[in-house]
Amino acid sequence: MIRFPSFGESLGYAEYVSAPASDLAAKPRHLDHIHAAAVPMSGLTAWQFLIELGHNEQNPLQSERHSPVPLAGKSVMINGAAGGVGHLALQLAKHEGARVIAVASTRHEAFLRELGADEFIDYTKTKPEDDVRDIDLVVDAVGGPASGRFLRTIRRGGALFPIFPLGFAGHDEAADRGVTVSATQVRSSGDQLAKLARLLDSGEVRVAVDSTYPLSEAAVAHERAEAGHIQGKIVLAVGDAIADQSGQAGVPSVQWPPRMRGH
Template sequence: MKELENTSDHNASKRMMKAVRLHEYGGPEVLRYEDAPVPELKPGEVLVRVHAVGLNPPDWYLRDGYKSLPPEWRPQVPFPIILGTDISGIVEAVADEVEGFSIGDEVYSMVRFFSVGESSAYAEYVSVPASELALKPAGIDHIHAVGAPMSLLTAWQYLVEVGHDAPNPLQPNKHQPVPLEGKRVLINGAAGGVGHFSVQIAKLKGAHVIAVASGKNEALLRELGADEFIDYTQTPLEDVAQDLDLVLDALGGPTTGRFLRTLKRGGALFPVFPLGFEGTDEAKKLGITVSATQVRSNGAQLAELAHLLDSGTIRVVVDSTYALANARQAHERAEKGHIQGKIVLTVA
């Protein structure tokens, strides 16, 4: 193992770090900032000293025991567990056979998703499979870099390239992105994590982009490339959005069926959270494809996206930052909703 010279204890399993762990399911109050063992480096892995952690909906789904899922879908995890998937930091150690990463490299990753309870990002150190790691975009800091992995990969895998062959638990067929150039594309939940990246990707790929969010987000979304803006608090979007080629509903859930009537025959509806959708028969009658996928870790895609982040072609919007020790407050912020971009934890 190649480690930092000033690391006095070479047995990583005996070193301790600070982490945010769960010992039971519940609200934000169950998050405990405490000592935990530094993860032991396995073959094919890189140990990262974490500088920032990105929050994502799966964090609070896991924290509350996946109450939103049918009981048979709820994963069983052994407590205590460390939450989180998204990290940005600096390489501290590299397993012998790993190529392409060196001690001191600045890196970012979505760690081990989808493997529930194994990601362990809310911590000072994280072990990351090298295949899920990429060099951090040099032009942005750790706080902005960590806002990207899960949300940007989700948008990219929905809109551009799936990037994995994992079985799709949400539908029998593989998700297929659709060509975006010259198309009318509506993004619902456009100011959130997945939404604000989807606006930028659709615009980058040549679409006419209609962003749906509350009025306070209009200026930001137009800056990010939206051609039209609908304030859902003022206007029923079904009344004004018509003749669409694609709707990406970053919110999804039971209400996503209302978008079927806004789409052309031959159009597509991509709900990021497809559970609760009951419009399958109506979609068939209207000639509309409804498709979803489950985002998966992909270091090669993060490396590709790093160039777009580095150049400023795609921007990361940060809603708020909290110290790792204040993860509870960060989750309380998330529960209030109306997040503009991403919530980030900083690690001293």
């Protein structure tokens, strides 16, 4: 999560990179490097959407500045709750005192309940937009044109945060319903990573790794991402980090840091 976003520059995966000190934070003491590597992109995305924006860069897709909303005592529904951003957003919302409804497919239920979901909706059996009403905040970690379907689940005065807002076409409906639709572009932040590190070290927030691949097999990791139904993050292992090759076939079980298992 270095100099992100870097529009117009050549980007890629590398073993070594120079970095502004302000983008960096010390690795959480109780996480190995694989799990620490899974945190920055998704963790900062969830943090800046839900807790603290932390920068003044304008989102070019909307005229107003994104503002996180108070979560204590509120109801929050997270679509795509098992993915990289979703599973961390769930935990941060719980940390802030929200009641959380997690939306994902069948196989993720035990995983999400372990992370603290108060309610689970299996979207393969139930459409949340048909059954849920009066939610204070919907975080759509999937995003895209389909985000508008969640507007009917939100109370007047509530909010919809699509993590991927491109293609959203429901602004008129949102205005009619009195719902705020807002997104932001995540930015690098060493200060916020340090705050996340404290929550990870305390065990209040956990990061899950879906699968790992050696740097030389980045293309295979992308194929895994394209297959979907991910639990947590996919990690590329560099140097002496040991890659778990189970990620190359099917969907592996989630990998927790050693000290976190069973908690």
